[in-house]
Amino acid sequence: MTGKVVLHYFNGRGKMESIRWLLTVAEVEFDEVYLSTREQYENLLSDGALMFQQVPMVEIDGMKLVQTRAILNYIAEKYNLHGKDLKDRIMxxxxxxxxxxxxxxxMMLPFSSDAKSKLDTIQTKAIERYLPVFEKALSGPMYLVGGKLSCADVQLLECTLMLEEKFPAILSEFPNIKAFQGRMTKIPAISRFLQPGSKRKPQPDETYVKTIMEVFKIKLP
Incomplete structure (x- = not known):
């Protein structure tokens, strides 16, 4: 047994992508087992590997971790990406x-029957609710919290890149975030992750959506 981290999820972004990003920044090698059939999922259930019958699931340090935020917090704590003290961590x-x-x-867009309306809502909330928070936080510091790289910085880069895929000019009024992106993408591990052929997943396609629906027996209205 190599002890390498193993990710159990679909061959796509979803909730696992933030975990891939954080492991990459921590420079942790990982393997992936892709769910593609209902039988694989049922085997995980019968093995007791999924505490709440959900993926993502990550095998790390002899444990089988579930719940995205719990997994992210564990990785952040283990690899010193979660601040220097309790006040840093809560921020x-x-x-x-x-x-x-x-x-x-x-993430939910590919499963929506009203994607145009959902896109409009996403753009509005990004511009009015979320991006102003980070633009203000980055008005002086290099990183969001404590002058040090954290998991929040990694997620901000991931999120803004996702937004730009849908709305290419969305950061035009947020120069601090754009400058932050430039700094982050120069980090060697991130630079490699953004290159073709890395373990970063592309935007979801019909195959990804179809696989999830078949594995979980989901029927859209």
Whole structure:
């Protein structure tokens, strides 16, 4: 047994993508087992590997971790990406929660029957609710909390790149965030992750959506 971290999820972004990002920044090698059939999912259930019958699931340090935020917090703590003290951690967690809210709206788009309306809502909330928070936080500091790279910084980069895929000019009024992006993408591990052929996943396609629906027996209205 190599002890390498193993990710169990679909061959796509979803809730696992933030975990891939954080492991990459921590420079942790990982393997992936892709769910593609209902049988694989049922095997995980019968093995007791999924505490709440949900993925993502991450095998790390002899544990089988579930729940995205719990997994992210564990990785952040283990690899010193969660601030220097309790006050830092709560700020990081607040930023991360907001970013996850924004990203989850984008994640749900492929499963929506009214994508245009959802896109308009995502853009409005990004511009009016989320991006101003980070623009203000980055008005002087290099990073969001404590002058040091944290998991919140990694998620902010991931989130803003996702937004730009949908709305290419969305950061035009947020120069501090744009400058932050430039700094973050120069970090060697991130630079490699953004290159073709890395473990970063592309935007979801029909195959990704179809696989999830078949594995979970979901029927859209």
């Amino acid at each position: 990081i967690n607040m930023y991360s929660e907001g970013l996850m809210d924004q990203m989850e709206m984008i």
